[in-house]
Amino acid sequence: MVFRILQAGSVEAERLLMKEYGDLACYEQAVREILAEVKCRGDEAVLAYTARFDGVELTAATMRVSEAEVAEAYTRVDEEFLAALRLARDNISAFHQKQLPKSWAEPDQKGNVLGQLVRPLERVGIYVPGGTADYPSSVLMNAIPARVAGVKEIVMVAPPRRDGRLSPYTLVAAREAGVTEIYKIGGAQAIAALAFGTETIRKVDLITGPGNIYVTLAKKEVYGRVNIDMLAGPSEILIIADETANPRYLAADLLSQAEHDVLASSVLLTPSRELAEAVAGEVEKQLQALERREIAAKSLVSYGGAIITADLEEAVALANRYAPEHLELQVQDPWQWLGLIQHAGAIFLGPYTPEPVGDYLAGPNHVLPTGGTARFYSALNVETFMKKTSLLSYTARGLKAEGEAIVKLANTEGLTAHARAVAVRLEDLTEEGEQ
Numbered sequence: 223m224v225f226r227i228l229q230a231g232s233v234e235a236e237r238l239l240m241k242e243y244g245d246l247a248c249y250e251q252a253v254r255e256i257l258a259e260v261k262c263r264g265d266e267a268v269l270a271y272t273a274r275f276d277g278v279e280l281t282a283a284t285m286r287v288s289e290a291e292v293a294e295a296y297t298r299v300d301e302e303f304l305a306a307l308r309l310a311r312d313n314i315s316a317f318h319q320k321q322l323p324k325s326w327a328e329p330d331q332k333g334n335v336l337g338q339l340v341r342p343l344e345r346v347g348i349y350v351p352g353g354t355a356d357y358p359s360s361v362l363m364n365a366i367p368a369r370v371a372g373v374k375e376i377v378m379v380a381p382p383r384r385d386g387r388l389s390p391y392t393l394v395a396a397r398e399a400g401v402t403e404i405y406k407i408g409g410a411q412a413i414a415a416l417a418f419g420t421e422t423i424r425k426v427d428l429i430t431g432p433g434n435i436y437v438t439l440a441k442k443e444v445y446g447r448v449n450i451d452m453l454a455g456p457s458e459i460l461i462i463a464d465e466t467a468n469p470r471y472l473a474a475d476l477l478s479q480a481e482h483d484v485l486a487s488s489v490l491l492t493p494s495r496e497l498a499e500a501v502a503g504e505v506e507k508q509l510q511a512l513e514r515r516e517i518a519a520k521s522l523v524s525y526g527g528a529i530i531t532a533d534l535e536e537a538v539a540l541a542n543r544y545a546p547e548h549l550e551l552q553v554q555d556p557w558q559w560l561g562l563i564q565h566a567g568a569i570f571l572g573p574y575t576p577e578p579v580g581d582y583l584a585g586p587n588h589v590l591p592t593g594g595t596a597r598f599y600s601a602l603n604v605e606t607f608m609k610k611t612s613l614l615s616y617t618a619r620g621l622k623a624e625g626e627a628i629v630k631l632a633n634t635e636g637l638t639a640h641a642r643a644v645a646v647r648l649e650d651l652t653e654e655g656e657q
């Protein structure tokens with residue numbers, strides 16, 4: 223049995239909900255070494271790691287994707303793919319347009335103006351995974367909000383296939399989504415190249431995108447030198463279900479995320495033991511038909527299982543503690559439970575909203591926080607690619623009215639030069655008033 227059934231409160235259930243990657247320290251050490259090498263040796267190190275981890279010998283010239291390669295990619299994709307991709311692009315674009323924040327400035331009664339300028343970042347790096355699968359959908363999910371925000375330079379990195387190329391689907395997605403530069407590099411070495419810059423790749427201001435544990439830890443390490451969107455690591459699905467749910471659907475949805483990575487997580491919380499048993503049986507059955515069954519089976523054994531809760535309230539409390547990337551509510555009236563959900567990257571309601579609806583096409587972003595970080599991170603969105611600058615403009619009348627309060631606060635902090643910057647103006651304004 224790859225899919226365990228555990229009792230809420232048991233040691234195994236607690237361990238499943240803790241989700242600790244056993245050898246995290248080893249991954250961290252490996253990532254730090256890669257970052258340091260790329261920082262010191264630039265392109266040479268990036269190319270050496272690409273040879274080692276991706277099995278591909280590139281040069282500084284060939285690691286950048288040429289115009290001819292993009293044009294050729296269009297000749298290798300089918301019309302049906304292009305139509306599906308464009309439908310996804312348009313849905314994602316429409317959803318993200320709604321997120322666009324506006325600059326604002328408002329005068330008050332004294333004529334003072336306060337406001338906020340919203341500006342796009344100039345140059346961003348987007349990571350598109352590609353170690354064990356091809357992710358044109360992640361190209362759209364990263365590049366479209368960047369374009370909507372108004373970012374001019376969108377630099378994409380993705381690991382090359384064994385033939386030294388990127389997949390034509392990924393390249394076509396990049397062109398359709400408005401990516402401006404593409405490099406065939408992946409893993410921690412690609413994150414390092416974007417963060418530090420190399421002879422060939424100019425440093426970016428922000429790195430977004432999902433990836434495996436190496437990519438995610440690398441983003442965490444370079445944070446501060448560049449901004450990052452979040453920690454979007456190995457995929458997760460948590461389903462809360464009652465006895466009305468269809469076990470065949472539940473098993474299919476759990477497997478949809480298990481097939482991403484041996485470190486992916488798929489958890490079912492239900493008060494119905496009968497349902498859990500039916501789901502476990504379905505998982506075994508459906509697993510056999512999957513192409514990536516080895517990956518899915520490994521992930522289920524370590525990070526998958528059903529937990530039997532006393533009731534749905536307990537299931538919701540455990541889900542909030544886990545803060546999953548994807549939460550499915552497969553219960554009689556899902557909307558009734560929504561108000562109790564505090565922490566999740568994305569919520570899927572009802573039997574006809576399987577998680578892949580969000581992965582590919584509905585419009586909301588599929589780059590989502592994992593590893594419990596949905597407690598404080600949001601889905602990738604347009605604002606991630608923008609920054610806000612405050613605006614202040616005081617009139618003489620405004621400064622006269624509030625200046626003394628500023629002088630008082632500055633003097634209290636012992637910052638008399640601050641106080642003076644206001645006081646010299648107040649002196650002039652008082653004299654003007656007296657004349």
Ligand SMILES: NC(=O)c1ccc[n+]([C@@H]2O[C@H](COP(=O)([O-])OP(=O)(O)OC[C@H]3O[C@@H](n4cnc5c(N)ncnc54)[C@H](O)[C@@H]3O)[C@@H](O)[C@H]2O)c1
Binds near residue numbers: 275360
């Ligand atoms: N959270 C999200 O929003 C989201 C979205 C899509 C995908 N994902 C996740 O993205 C991941 C994609 O993973 P992937 O592996 O297919 O592609 P990837 O591009 O993330 O990783 C592949 C790279 O990992 C590096 N690597 C592999 N083994 C290594 C080793 N031993 N030492 C150092 N570096 C090594 C290599 O450089 C390789 O190019 C999955 O975990 C999937 O669940 C998450």
Ligand SMILES: N[C@H](CO)Cc1c[nH]c[nH+]1
Binds near residue numbers: 479588590
């Ligand atoms: N489920 C992934 C996020 O965890 C996104 C994705 C892309 N393609 C398929 N799925």
Ligand SMILES: [Zn+2]
Binds near residue numbers: 478
């Ligand atoms: Zn997925």
